[in-house]
Amino acid sequence: MAAPETTAAWRVELRATAALAGSLALANVLQMAVYATDVMFVGRLGPQALAASSLSVSLFGLMMWGFSALTGAATPLIAAELGRRAHAVREVRRSVRMALWLAVACGLAGMAVCAFGERILLAAGEDAAVSARAGGFLRVLAWAMMPMVMANVLRNFVAAAGRPGFATAVTALAILVNATGNYAFVFGHFGAPALGLPGSALSSVLTALATVLAYALAIAADRRLRRFRLFGRWWVADWPRLREIVGIGAPIALTVVAEGGLFGGAAFLMGLLGEAELAGHTVALQLAAFAFQLPLGIGQAATIRVGLHFGAADAAGVARAGYTAIAFGLAVAMASATAMIVAPGALIGVYVDLADPANAAMIGFARSYLVIAAAFQLADGVQAIAAGALRGLQDTRVPMAIALFGYWLPGFGTAVVLGFLTPLRGNGVWLGLAAGLVVVAALLLRRWVRAARPAIHAA
Numbered sequence: 001m002a003a004p005e006t007t008a009a010w011r012v013e014l015r016a017t018a019a020l021a022g023s024l025a026l027a028n029v030l031q032m033a034v035y036a037t038d039v040m041f042v043g044r045l046g047p048q049a050l051a052a053s054s055l056s057v058s059l060f061g062l063m064m065w066g067f068s069a070l071t072g073a074a075t076p077l078i079a080a081e082l083g084r085r086a087h088a089v090r091e092v093r094r095s096v097r098m099a100l101w102l103a104v105a106c107g108l109a110g111m112a113v114c115a116f117g118e119r120i121l122l123a124a125g126e127d128a129a130v131s132a133r134a135g136g137f138l139r140v141l142a143w144a145m146m147p148m149v150m151a152n153v154l155r156n157f158v159a160a161a162g163r164p165g166f167a168t169a170v171t172a173l174a175i176l177v178n179a180t181g182n183y184a185f186v187f188g189h190f191g192a193p194a195l196g197l198p199g200s201a202l203s204s205v206l207t208a209l210a211t212v213l214a215y216a217l218a219i220a221a222d223r224r225l226r227r228f229r230l231f232g233r234w235w236v237a238d239w240p241r242l243r244e245i246v247g248i249g250a251p252i253a254l255t256v257v258a259e260g261g262l263f264g265g266a267a268f269l270m271g272l273l274g275e276a277e278l279a280g281h282t283v284a285l286q287l288a289a290f291a292f293q294l295p296l297g298i299g300q301a302a303t304i305r306v307g308l309h310f311g312a313a314d315a316a317g318v319a320r321a322g323y324t325a326i327a328f329g330l331a332v333a334m335a336s337a338t339a340m341i342v343a344p345g346a347l348i349g350v351y352v353d354l355a356d357p358a359n360a361a362m363i364g365f366a367r368s369y370l371v372i373a374a375a376f377q378l379a380d381g382v383q384a385i386a387a388g389a390l391r392g393l394q395d396t397r398v399p400m401a402i403a404l405f406g407y408w409l410p411g412f413g414t415a416v417v418l419g420f421l422t423p424l425r426g427n428g429v430w431l432g433l434a435a436g437l438v439v440v441a442a443l444l445l446r447r448w449v450r451a452a453r454p455a456i457h458a459a
Helices: 002-043 047-071 074-084 089-114 117-123 128-160 165-187 197-221 239-273 275-311 315-342 344-348 357-375 377-392 397-420 426-458
Strands: none
Touching: 002 047, 002 128, 002 165, 002 197, 002 275, 002 315, 047 089, 047 117, 047 128, 047 197, 047 239, 047 275, 047 357, 074 089, 074 128, 074 239, 074 275, 074 377, 089 117, 089 128, 089 239, 117 128, 128 165, 128 197, 128 275, 165 197, 239 275, 239 397, 239 426, 275 315, 275 344, 275 357, 275 377, 275 426, 315 344, 315 357, 315 377, 315 426, 344 357, 357 377, 357 426, 377 397, 377 426, 397 426
């Protein structure tokens, strides 16, 4: 009977992981569609506007992802509490409340940095005209920081509490709001002024506000979520829980910033190589980022599933959850890599007009970079899911050290050497990205195997 029971347990885990990951991955893809909408509209304003937007989003996105990772430490805490007790209302509320407090503080810090966006870009050696446009863009976009981080906290809560479909629905609404806002404020429709590039930033602010409001309404309307009374006595501090979130979340944030910094740093390197290289990099990176949302969603599901088993002290369940997610993610990554190799033109054409001669150089660079992006899809997927599984065990410090080492020494170091000391230029920068991802994926996978080995023996 042992073998059939074990097989059944793996099947149950696969179904649970697929159901949770499906909703989260779809929400991630839709979130990328929100960002892609900005690129589609801004791309029509010309290469300089696209380059300015890319540099702005690189800086803004690096902070936003870091802050979201910091506050996202509430997720494994929530999952562990629900694994221990299905009705852990008070403990879950404590985690969400303090994560929202932290989101407000992070939002204020991010806004302060955005105010100096132009100076930061100039100090990095970027073109003065592009930096000036990017600075104006960031001054408007800064107002989206706080609601974006708060919305991420609420998204993590609804997923861990068993309502991941709400994340999909809310993000779909965000696409509609953002597309309408870009159409209105970039080109001046519906009686709105034609603001150009700043109009896209204004659309992002309105979308962020609509998103956090939609989550609040969904939570208030759902019986399962309403019982947590998240917004009751929101002013009451819980310093021990806040310290716990920061203790777990700071290494996660540094890990995310290390990876985001690698890709953000690549954008700055591309800006030094040329405007067309940067524009082509932006398009290729958008496509690679779109594909990454699928394994990222599986990694987020792994955090919750591993966390639930961890809270229940189920060692065998911990191992099943992690390995199921990794195998599932590899299959998905192989499919996305194949699409990049087979149909690069169709994918690039979603963002830019392939027939416009002015885009020829940009498109050529994007095609070249996309081939390398396809090659590192597997490594990117493994590192995201292994990191997610380790977070479910609240293991964040060693993964942080792995990320800092792998992304910045083999990764960024290779990008600088190959990009500026060899004829590879932009291709060399992308090969550096690949090197960093491969090293981190290998080390995180090794860390997970060691963590799961006692659980396998216990099973």
